[in-house]
Amino acid sequence: MDNSVVVETMKDGPNLIPGPLKLVDAHGKEVVIDRKWVALCRCGQSNNKPLCDGTHSKVGFKSDEAKFYRP
Numbered sequence: 121m122d123n124s125v126v127v128e129t130m131k132d133g134p135n136l137i138p139g140p141l142k143l144v145d146a147h148g149k150e151v152v153i154d155r156k157w158v159a160l161c162r163c164g165q166s167n168n169k170p171l172c173d174g175t176h177s178k179v180g181f182k183s184d185e186a187k188f189y190r191p
């Protein structure tokens with residue numbers, strides 16, 4: 121199994137990670153997200169953390185250029 125992770129950082133937006141994936145919170149609760157791409161909030165303003173809900177656009181979140189992280 122390939123355990124490599126690809127993260128795409130969107131300019132002025134979320135981090136995109138290919139799904140499906142499993143998230144584990146600080147209490148050990150696991151959530152499986154069965155989507156082709158999962159958008160994780162980077163602005164801190166989402167009402168559905170850790171997922172992006174588009175609020176970054178409403179609050180005018182600004183960030184660096186888009187980046188890609190590959191192992």
Ligand code: FES
Nearest residue numbers: 161162163172176
């Ligand atoms: S990055 Fe989209 S709501 Fe935070």
